[in-house]
Amino acid sequence: xxxxxxxxSLFSALLLxxxxxxxxxxxxxxxxxxxxxxxxxxxxxxxxVKAVELVVNDLNAGGGINGNPIELLxxxxxxxxxxxxxxxxxxxxxxxxxxxxHICSGATKAALPIYKDxxxxxxxxxxxxxxxxxxxDYPNFYRTIASDDAQARTEVDFAINVLGARKIAVIHxxxxxxxxLAEYAKTFIQQSGTAEVVLxxxxxxxxxxxxxxxxKIKRSGADAVIFGGYHPEASKIVTRxxxxxxxxxxxxxxxxxxxxxxxxxxxxxxxxxxxxxxDVTSNPITIAAREAHIKAYGKEPGAFFDNAYAAALAITNxxxxxxxxxxxAIARILTTQEVATPFGNIRFDDRGDAIGIGFSVYQVxxxxxVQVR
Amino acid sequence: MDYFIELFFxxxxxxxxxxxxxxxxxxxxxxxxxxxxxxxxxxMIGAFTALVVSVALSIYNFPLVAIFVLTLAAAAVxxxxxxxxxxxxxxxPLRHAPRLSPLISAIGMSIFLQNYVLLAQTPDFLxxxxxxxxxxxxxPVSHIVGSSDLAILVTTAIIMVxxxxxxxxxxxxxxxxxxxxxxxxxxxxxxxxxxxxxVTFVIGSALAAVGGVLIxxxxxxxxxxxxxxxxxxxxxxAVLGGIGSIPGAVLGSFILGLTESFATGYxxxxxEDVFAFSLLVLxxxxxxxxxxxxxxxxxx
Numbered sequence: 001x002x003x004x005x006x007x008x009s010l011f012s013a014l015l016l017x018x019x020x021x022x023x024x025x026x027x028x029x030x031x032x033x034x035x036x037x038x039x040x041x042x043x044x045x046x047x048x049v050k051a052v053e054l055v056v057n058d059l060n061a062g063g064g065i066n067g068n069p070i071e072l073l074x075x076x077x078x079x080x081x082x083x084x085x086x087x088x089x090x091x092x093x094x095x096x097x098x099x100x101x102h103i104c105s106g107a108t109k110a111a112l113p114i115y116k117d118x119x120x121x122x123x124x125x126x127x128x129x130x131x132x133x134x135x136x137d138y139p140n141f142y143r144t145i146a147s148d149d150a151q152a153r154t155e156v157d158f159a160i161n162v163l164g165a166r167k168i169a170v171i172h173x174x175x176x177x178x179x180x181l182a183e184y185a186k187t188f189i190q191q192s193g194t195a196e197v198v199l200x201x202x203x204x205x206x207x208x209x210x211x212x213x214x215x216k217i218k219r220s221g222a223d224a225v226i227f228g229g230y231h232p233e234a235s236k237i238v239t240r241x242x243x244x245x246x247x248x249x250x251x252x253x254x255x256x257x258x259x260x261x262x263x264x265x266x267x268x269x270x271x272x273x274x275x276x277x278x279d280v281t282s283n284p285i286t287i288a289a290r291e292a293h294i295k296a297y298g299k300e301p302g303a304f305f306d307n308a309y310a311a312a313l314a315i316t317n318x319x320x321x322x323x324x325x326x327x328x329a330i331a332r333i334l335t336t337q338e339v340a341t342p343f344g345n346i347r348f349d350d351r352g353d354a355i356g357i358g359f360s361v362y363q364v365x366x367x368x369x370v371q372v373r
Numbered sequence: 374m375d376y377f378i379e380l381f382f383x384x385x386x387x388x389x390x391x392x393x394x395x396x397x398x399x400x401x402x403x404x405x406x407x408x409x410x411x412x413x414x415x416x417m418i419g420a421f422t423a424l425v426v427s428v429a430l431s432i433y434n435f436p437l438v439a440i441f442v443l444t445l446a447a448a449a450v451x452x453x454x455x456x457x458x459x460x461x462x463x464x465x466p467l468r469h470a471p472r473l474s475p476l477i478s479a480i481g482m483s484i485f486l487q488n489y490v491l492l493a494q495t496p497d498f499l500x501x502x503x504x505x506x507x508x509x510x511x512x513p514v515s516h517i518v519g520s521s522d523l524a525i526l527v528t529t530a531i532i533m534v535x536x537x538x539x540x541x542x543x544x545x546x547x548x549x550x551x552x553x554x555x556x557x558x559x560x561x562x563x564x565x566x567x568x569x570x571x572v573t574f575v576i577g578s579a580l581a582a583v584g585g586v587l588i589x590x591x592x593x594x595x596x597x598x599x600x601x602x603x604x605x606x607x608x609x610x611a612v613l614g615g616i617g618s619i620p621g622a623v624l625g626s627f628i629l630g631l632t633e634s635f636a637t638g639y640x641x642x643x644x645e646d647v648f649a650f651s652l653l654v655l656x657x658x659x660x661x662x663x664x665x666x667x668x669x670x671x672x673x
Contacts, residue, residue, distance in 0.1 A: 174643065202643040206602040208390045208588060211383035211522075212637035219376055232498050232594065239593055244516045264500045264594040 027068040029325060031056065031315070032096035034087050034111065035103030036079035045103045047302035048125050049074055052100055054292050055312035065320045077102055081110035088114040096120060097325035100311050103304070105129035112138045121327045123315050125307035133351040140327060142334060142352040144310040144341070146359060152184035154275045154359040155226055155251050158373065160195045163249055165224035169199035169217045171237070173229030181228035181253055198222050205233055214240045217248065224249040231261035235269070242268040249273070262367055275359040278343070279371065280306060286342035310341035310357070379517050380638040381631070386522040388630025389529040390591070393584030394607035395622040396532060397577035403617035404553050404573045406472070410479040411459055412581055413604020414486035417597065419452040419582025420501070420589040421490060427502055441504045448586050449579040456578025457571055465567070490597040498596045501589040521591040528587060532580060533623050540619070545572055613653050615666020624664055628652070
């Protein structure tokens with residue numbers, strides 16, 4: 001269909017009146033939920049829809065927020081940036097007051113400028129790209145998940161401040177996950193000013209033997225190794241280090257915080273540190289949310305469910321306390337007042353990252369991972 | 374200097390690991406000119422068999438030496454049975470087909486076996502018991518070379534010597550060489566070529582299984598995919614040394630292992646594979662048949 005000048009402007013004028021009309025329906029609070037709801041990444045997006053539905057149904061059963069009912073606008077972006085811009089435009093035109101989403105970092109990044117221009121606040125349960133908050137480009141963006149570099153930050157802080165490491169060898173497995181983490185760790189160590197990176201190397205995953213790299217670690221005089229990668233390589237490196245009687249500390253990530261690591265490395269796993277998401281399974285809100293999900297849908301919740309539940313609680317709570325759907329008012333509450341979520345009491349920093357959602361350090365003691373910090 | 378010696382020994386260990394697998398590759402290629410891509414998977418199956426047998430035996434409190442010997446024997450027999458069956462099923466029907474057909478069949482077999490173990494066993498990594506104990510006499514040098522390193526090195530040397538003697542002096546060995554030189558002529562003088570090829574696969578597979586047991590014990594973990602990377606590296610080593618030649622496979626493996634180790638130690642492990650394969654390209658440019666390979670002229 002080809003629209004010439006006059007009908008096109010007429011068409012958009014009509015659209016505008018339509019949008020104004022829907023926005024003016026008295027008192028309804030519209031929450032957009034955007035993410036991958038179909039396609040191969042649907043399993044990342046659908047649990048968020050369910051989490052938001054559970055929270056909103058609860059609120060609506062009690063009369064909504066300050067007496068105003070909540071309406072959900074659920075839109076699919078298939079996790080694709082080019083679709084996400086359409087999704088965002090659609091949500092804006094439907095008059096969403098806030099948006100919970102998107103799920104994938106790429107899609108989120110593409111959609112954010114549209115929400116920013118429309119003055120809509122966005123909160124994602126799963127977009128972990130560090131730049132989304134740290135660049136300062138999107139003041140309207142918040143998230144209830146730790147960013148990709150948070151884990152490296154935790155590892156480096158722990159190595160330097162708690163373990164007192166001064167010479168650190170950073171090793172990775174050349175993969176996206178491991179190398180990404182190692183690069184952040186390297187930057188943070190260099191920025192710390194108190195410790196130095198004495199070795200930065202990638203190893204080939206699946207190689208039969210890592211003794212050459214272990215010799216190199218030994219020669220570098222490192223007092224700690226930070227490894228970015230998964231447990232098969234970590235267990236080979238740790239075993240080889242201990243067999244060579246090296247007492248160098250070994251700190252790794254949640255790719256290693258896996259019971260298979262302990263099973264495979266056996267006695268050599270003892271004393272190894274690994275970071276992992278803070279355990280929230282004993283939090284009463286987490287338990288209640290899980291039970292509500294099982295009651296409503298008959299199965300265990302999926303990926304990012306807790307994060308989405310926290311996002312929905314944070315945003316609805318902020319609207320209730322602000323007494324308005326104005327972005328600035330909501331933002332003020334989000335950054336100043338704590339809210340109870342599956343992760344405990346959280347609030348947001350000025351950049352939009354949640355304070356209180358992050359990683360803990362675990363250590364292998366007597367064949368089990370024990371939280372040490 | 375200490376650092377150099379340490380790197381040298383770590384290179385030797387790697388080299389002898391490659392050699393244990395490369396020997397089987399090169400034997401099969403030498404006899405029927407087929408690159409048996411399923412060889413790495415036979416190595417993996419040998420390791421899995423060893424895991425099952427050794428765990429079962431340790432439940433009955435067998436002494437470590439008995440566990441080691443019985444495990445080795447069981448893995449070798451079981452893997453040999455696999456090798457024999459694969460040859461009969463996947464390669465024999467294609468004996469007179471164009472060269473590409475058995476090669477594709479071999480790749481298919483490799484993928485099949487990987488997924489078969491994935492489904493029948495587990496996609497996870499499994500811990501492999503240390504069947505080679507830490508010898509007391511190795512204690513003073515254990516920071517340079519471990520007990521399992523030494524065991525692998527010695528086993529590789531023994532197997533290589535036995536194989537060379539076997540092929541040079543036994544009746545079957547002579548039949549193998551004859552088959553390798555000219556299959557039709559070998560048939561004409563009364564050699565049972567099918568039997569010779571079967572024997573080759575049985576020996577090659579048993580060797581891979583021995584490798585599987587020793588290497589898994591050294592590394593301490595196995596899963597269904599270990600055969601792939603080990604197989605690729607061993608194949609590279611066999612080509613480097615001259616595929617079809619038994620001392621060549623061992624030499625090629627040591628050169629590959631040492632190159633990787635020194636490249637890691639003095640330059641960076643990020644480029645470990647780059648150096649290994651650059652070396653392969655260089656050697657093949659100047660010696661297309663590999664270091665010890667015989668360049669044969671094709672008679673038209």
